[in-house]
Amino acid sequence: MNLLITPSSDLSAFIRDLWLIDHRHDSSYSTLPDGCPGIVIQLPTALIDSSGAQIPVAFVYGQTIQQRTFHTTAGTRTLGVVLEPGALRALFDLDAHILTDDCLDLSELLPADSDFLERMATRKKPTAQIAMLEDFLRRLLRKRRIYEEWRTLRTAYNLISEDAKLRSIAEIRSELGISERSLERRFRQWVGVSPRLYGRIVRFQSAMNYMRAGAADFTALAHNSHYSDQSHFIREFKEFAGTTxxxxxKTFLESVPNFVESRATKPGESLPHSESI
Incomplete structure (x- = not known):
């Protein structure tokens, strides 16, 4: 069972999506850059990365720039929270650049909530686990002050995300009325990457959305996603996705957006698409 869940309205400023995957067999998954940090919780066992290292059972991750591969075992349930850019600092008071292409054990970050996973493991129904996860996030938000910088930052990344055409730094800072140095600093603290790199990830995701919709003409897709030409699109796609x-x-299928599995599943099996709720 794969679920993609729209967050409750009171959390939507900080959370883009929640998702859940029940792994029916041992699998390898890869993550794609999407411009967002997030939280991942695995029940009952942890993921293992491509180097063989065990990943914490629950972790917070930052911006993904390099594709990363994980291995899961049959019977594992993975829950995820796709946070809005900037939410790491809003929720955890972390400078986002610290976790770019990295993750942090949730129990180290929030030792007072160390029993959270044990309590979640006692809930077997997906709806109950998602509700518990949302309540956990609400408690975090009540403990934090939402800085004025957060509002400015949201305006900045929304300007970049309006379409895939990369705006110049000068255009963005002019609309916000701040200096280029201040804009770069705020993006580093709140988003974890530069405005320029964030814009490139947004453009990559625009191309991914066309592919999800079935676009087959890569020349037209490159034009619609504001790449200079098809070769530019293929080059940047390979940089972010690790392949053409x-x-x-031909090779991958998304269980939930930006969490992809090889189509080479067990003989006779097909990978289910995610359901939205």
Missing amino acids: PAKFR
Whole structure:
């Protein structure tokens, strides 16, 4: 069972999506850059990365720039929270650049909530686990002050995200009325990457959305996603996805957006698409 869940309205300023995957067999998954940090919780066992290292059972991760591969075992349930850019600092008071292409054990970050996973493991129904996860996030938000910088930052990344066409730094800082140095500093603290790199990830995700919709003409796709030409699109796609668009389409299937599994599942099995609730 794969679920993609819209967050409750009171959390939507900080949370983009929640998701849940029940792994039916041992699998390898890869993550794609999406411009967002997040939280991952695995029940009952932890993920293992491509180097063989065990990942914490529950962790907070930052911006993903390099594709990363994980291995799961049959019977594992993975829950995820896709946070809005900037939410790491709003929720955890962390400078986002610290976790770019990295993760942090949730129990180390929030030792007072160390029993949270034990309590979640006693809930077997997905709806109950998601509700518990949302309540946990609400408690975090009540403990934090939402800085004025957060509002400015949200305006900045929304300007970049309005379309895939990369705005110049000068355009963005002019609309916000701040200096280029201040804009770069705020993006580093709140988002974890530069405005320029964030814009490139937004453009990559625009291309991914066209591919999800079934676009087959890569020349038209490159134009619609504001790449200079098809070769530019393929080069940047390979940088972020680790393979070419054509090979990606043949080889991978998304369980939930930006969490992809090889199509080489067990004989006779097909990977289910995610359901939205």
